[in-house]
Amino acid sequence: MLPDLKLVIRLQEIDFRLADLAAEIAALPKHISEIEKKLVSHERKLDADRAALAANQKERKKCEVDIQAQDQKISKLKDQTLSAKTNEQYRAFQSEIEFCQKEIGRFEERILVLMGESEPLDKAVKSAEVALKAEKTQVEAEKLVARERTAVDQKAAAELEIERAAIAKEVTPKHLTLYERVRKGRRGIALAEVVSGRCTACHIVLRPQYFQDVKRGESVLMCESCQRILYYNPPQAFDGETGTQPVANA
DSSP: OOHHHHHHHHHHHHHHHHHHHHHHHHHHHHHHHHHHHHHHHHHHHHHHHHHHHHHHHHHHHHHHHHHHHHHHHHHHHHHHHHTOOSHHHHHHHHHHHHHHHHHHHHHHHHHHHHHHHHHHHHHHHHHHHHHHHHHHHHHHHHHHHHHHHHHHHHHHHHHHHHHHHHHHHHSOHHHHHHHHHHHHHTTTOOEEEEETTEETTTOOBOOHHHHHHHHHTSSOOBOTTTOOEEEOOOOEEOTTOSSEEOOOOO
């Protein structure tokens, strides 16, 4: 095979790997951002539940204070009833006592409602606090893994960039230019292997003579359909086998 073909095949391998690394490096911050957003959302929900529980407890406390105030008022009214000099005064005191008793009943009913609302709120807060603590631990662990993975990917990418630059210097300038042009015009895929006389990129069958020229690998040839650089991997016989197996794509 033409040396330049071997070199550009390796270039494409490197470019594929660099693209994968770049995608992974870009995806990791997005993943962290998503799990952090979920964490913030859960924190806000917990804060809202805590606020609702606090408001519930505050209102219950107020109702209890109001009941005490009404009890004290009733006690005073009863004392005043004993000193009533007319029936009208007596009925007035009794009417006020009844009103206070109704207020107490209203406050007690409200306390029962608040107690009913408080129980699930309290359970939700406690459950959310436990879940949030675990989630924070998980998020921090994932952030650490992401940082470590990014560092590994960046190191691998840097090493590949060095190798790529070295290989690019060895490729004949016209063939390097051709490779770069086709790669940019074909979504990063500049080369295509020919298998059974067919271009594996566009699946067009090559003319028999053209296929033979590609198999010889003495020059850089393009697919007449998709314009990618073609290469051919001859079948390779394994020790102890009479048959042949195709070599994996370069």
